[in-house]
Amino acid sequence: xxxxxxxxxxxxxxxxxxxxxxxxxxxxxxxxxxxxxxxxxxxxxxxxxxxxxxxxxxxxxxxxxxxxxxxxxxxxxxxxxxxxxxxxxxxxxxxxxxxxxxxxxxxxxxxxxxxxxxxxxxxxxxxxxxxxxxxxxxxxxxxxxxxxxxxxxxxxxxxxxxxxxxxxxxxxxxxxxxxxxxxxxxxxxxxxxxxxxxxxxxxxxxxxxxxxxxxxxxxxxxxxxxxxxxxxxxxxxxxxxxxxxxxxxxxxxxxxxxxxxxxxxxxxxxxxxxxxxxxxxxxxxxxxxxxxxxxxxxxxxxxxxxxxxxxxxxxxxxxxxxxxxxxxxxx
Numbered sequence: 001x002x003x004x005x006x007x008x009x010x011x012x013x014x015x016x017x018x019x020x021x022x023x024x025x026x027x028x029x030x031x032x033x034x035x036x037x038x039x040x041x042x043x044x045x046x047x048x049x050x051x052x053x054x055x056x057x058x059x060x061x062x063x064x065x066x067x068x069x070x071x072x073x074x075x076x077x078x079x080x081x082x083x084x085x086x087x088x089x090x091x092x093x094x095x096x097x098x099x100x101x102x103x104x105x106x107x108x109x110x111x112x113x114x115x116x117x118x119x120x121x122x123x124x125x126x127x128x129x130x131x132x133x134x135x136x137x138x139x140x141x142x143x144x145x146x147x148x149x150x151x152x153x154x155x156x157x158x159x160x161x162x163x164x165x166x167x168x169x170x171x172x173x174x175x176x177x178x179x180x181x182x183x184x185x186x187x188x189x190x191x192x193x194x195x196x197x198x199x200x201x202x203x204x205x206x207x208x209x210x211x212x213x214x215x216x217x218x219x220x221x222x223x224x225x226x227x228x229x230x231x232x233x234x235x236x237x238x239x240x241x242x243x244x245x246x247x248x249x250x251x252x253x254x255x256x257x258x259x260x261x262x263x264x265x266x267x268x269x270x271x272x273x274x275x276x277x278x279x280x281x282x283x284x285x286x287x288x289x290x291x292x293x294x295x296x297x298x299x300x301x302x303x304x305x306x307x308x309x310x311x312x313x314x315x316x317x318x319x320x321x322x323x324x325x326x327x328x329x330x331x
Contacts, residue, residue: 005301005327009320011291013068017283018152020145020178021057021163021170023075023100025082027112028053030123043126045116052085055111056279057163059317060192063283064161065093066317067305069290072157074099074148075169076137082108093317099148103141106133109167137168145169146177153185158290161282162200164193172199179203188289192282201238205289207282208234209246224253224262231255242295246281246306254299263299265307266330280309280318304330 031045054062057075064071073090077083077100086108087097110131117123149160160182164170170193179202182189190205191197197208197216213230214221221227231243232255243255252263284305288298304326308318 003327003331004297005304005331006324008288008291008293008297008301009068009324009327012287013320014070015158015287015290016070016072016156017064017159017161017286017290018072018074018099018149018157019057019061019064019161019163020074020099020149020174021060021161022109022165022167023054023058023061023073023077023086024056024165024167025058025086025108025110026053026055027051027082027110028115029112030115030117033116043116045114052082052089054086054089056109056165056167057161057169058086058090059279060161060163060283061090061095062093062317063280063305063309064287065090065095066319067283067287067323068320069283069287070094070096072096072099072152074101074145074152076101076103076106076141076145078102078107079104080108082110099152101141101144101148103137106135106137106168107131109165132167135168136171142171142174145174149178150181153181153187157187159188159190159286161286162189162191162193162203163279163282164191164196166195175200176202188286190282190286190289192278197234198237203238204241205244205285205295206234206238206240206242207244207246207278207285209278210248213245227253228255228260231260244281244285244295244299244302246278252281252299252303254295256295261296263296263303265303277306277309280316281306284318284323300331301327 028051030049031047034044034046037044061071061073112129116126191200191203192207245253251265281302284302288301
């Protein structure tokens, strides 16, 4: 008999998910240490490689695609190489990029990490350079985003992700209009907001890590009881159907009306990097819900997917094949 989670993974394939949010180009510059500069007491690096990786909402898009969903990106990019790189990365994974609207007055959000190393030294990040416009987007661009989302809803999508990294895209006006439209049309929604989750009234599901939930309510969450009570409070505040709280090596907690269940980590292999694991979690969870799973089963599958992501260096994606293998081993 087919494993329940493996059947769910099969049912997820091809589900149409639109991801709206702050798309980010994670740029990695790798170099070997050559000498100390004569101009200042700093290292001189000989650049060996430059790599562009999809970050932020773009990483959710990538994970939906690699997990077997039909992913579409929606957001704002500049007229620059970072935007070109993101479009290429997402397109190679089969994701739609027509919803990435160009604003020539602002750069694509980019986070450039400079990694130094040598033959006898361990490579390490020595500095990060961020590039982002703090100017609000124009009303015309805001309207264009909403109209694009509306067109995709009319054509038929199975779910929508709001990926809010604190940039200019998921404004109050945009998210209110979109959430109202999704509720009217019966489209499944989930939000992952780093800094301002309490404003997303009317969303179906919410993903937060425990530190984000703590910051949102300005209180320390000392134990499972605190997490469950605060999660239930957020559930009521947003009129949501469910809250998913990720807790690192302690797994996840699913909170719905009158119900709370902990999902433990089953595969406690070595953790290399937690970058982007939350994006993998959101991608797996929304796909599972779109396939008809209850929230606990969806969280179990997302837990396995996140566990794969943290064992990879940097912002990473998880494939359906990798997830299937882990489910086969541990479920």
